[in-house]
Amino acid sequence: MVTDLPSAARLCHVGIDQYKAGRTAGLMLGSMINAPGDVVLVSGRADYSAHRQRIEGFQAVLAERFPQLRLREILAGQDERDRISRLLEKTLAGSQNIVGLYNTGLGNTQIHEALARHRLGGKVVYVTHELYATTRQLFEKRVLTLTLDQNTLRHAQLALTLLLKHLEEGEQPDTYQSGKVDFIAVKSPSSVAATLSSSKKRNHNKAKSLCRKISISPAKVWTWDPEAKGNGAKTNRPFAGPTHEKTLPVGKHPLQLYSLGTPNGQKVTILLEELLAVGAKEAEYDAWLIRIGDGDQFSSGFVDVNPNSKIPALSDHSVTPPLRVFESGNILLYLAEKFGHFIPADIAGRTETLNWLFWLQGSAPYLGGGYGHFYFYAPEKIEYAVNRFTLEAKRQLDVLDRQLANNRFLAGEEYTIADIATWPWYGNLVLNNIYGGGEFLDVQSYKNVVRWAKEIAERPAVIRGRKVNKAFGAEPQDQLLERHDASDFDTNTEDKRQARGEQ
16 A cells, blocks of 8 residues: 555555655755765665665756755664764764755664764765654754655555445545645744645645545554554553563662653652761662663563562662562652751641642653654644643643742752642753753743753752663753762763764
8 A cells, every 4th residue: 555565456556655755855955055065965774665665766866957066975783873874984984064854764863873973074065764762853943954754644544445435335446646745944943843835736625535534443442563663662551560681780879760861760860969968978879771772671680679660769778678668659759758958847748748749749640641642743733632731731831830930949948849849840841951842831931940950950969869770861061871889970961972982
């Protein structure tokens, strides 16, 4: 339907002409470059027919229309992001005149990181395909110039609709090829992207007509699709328990943290750094990186510490046998009570702190799994879902704004675990560190939340805690994959490790 099946007769073709897609990418890239220079082409798998056709179209239009541009390299990643990173690093190091980069698919994160290392982000014309979480982030950072959003899911839906009509009504559909392609390009500092629709009128109207007829009826019994796409597809499963045997490492300190630098992970590392800052020497800790995209949370060792297979998880070896502590809110409460800091001793202050701690634990899933997922990560933007969770996110921001109107911190004048729990979610949100929806949510209108967020962001322990177990982003100096000693902040951040040639 979208691609041919072996030994199957083709009813009709639904999808983009990949050769023309490559030509279009080349035309766009060449038209935006004013000076002669080198162009680099990156392909996740150059032997895939779709990618090969894109490459051929791109090469052809460069040769025909832009002789001043030299295609310096075709870097084939073989579906390995690390390979893409190595090849691109070598190419960038060996050329001083790269003016354009075209990626047929896969490796945009690695491309971004390589461009950042060579200070080329935003200085080369960078064109790729599809609009999804990573390319949205690259637009926000003004690194990516243009993407051809071909929306393969839309074509799959159209193909299924045509097939059903054929089976039910015997209708022989026309070949549907071009459809609607969105060209998403950086527009201005105040607007991340502008959408320019290009389509043949007949096919576009046909697509709209078919899309209106598409509806999804849930099956009587749901079945799991392990190949499903979208954020979260590889980080969760419909059953619990380990998938593989692996013992968790144990370092030299009593507290062993197994985590990733997401908002929930930041809660714990910020508190640990705050405890050390007030002199709680027993709060020294080892922080081990858990790559949830690789399934580390499903190892037997991690499941022993947290049967729910979610980061963060803590093991306290200061007691015998070691005590496991899971759920981020519970870890904060456990550490605050263990060391006697960041939770008031009086009943009124303690209760108000716990009011807001538990408010956060109940509210954050609406922000992350609701608004963040459907606005930022979801491969298809569903208007109902975006509106539903945007409404809730703004209501929550207003709750916080009203509380902070007459209070320096959430529970009053004292900085507590309520603030430490809430800042990684709502502080990062209003400072536009997550989801890229600051303008969409009008976060600057929540002036009290912004004031609170900025004050906390300047705390040295918060700056340190945000770096721990951070394995993503374009600033290697802000990434400390593992933390085993305070000196690691000075010697083992990713920029230092890369300078030493460490992987």
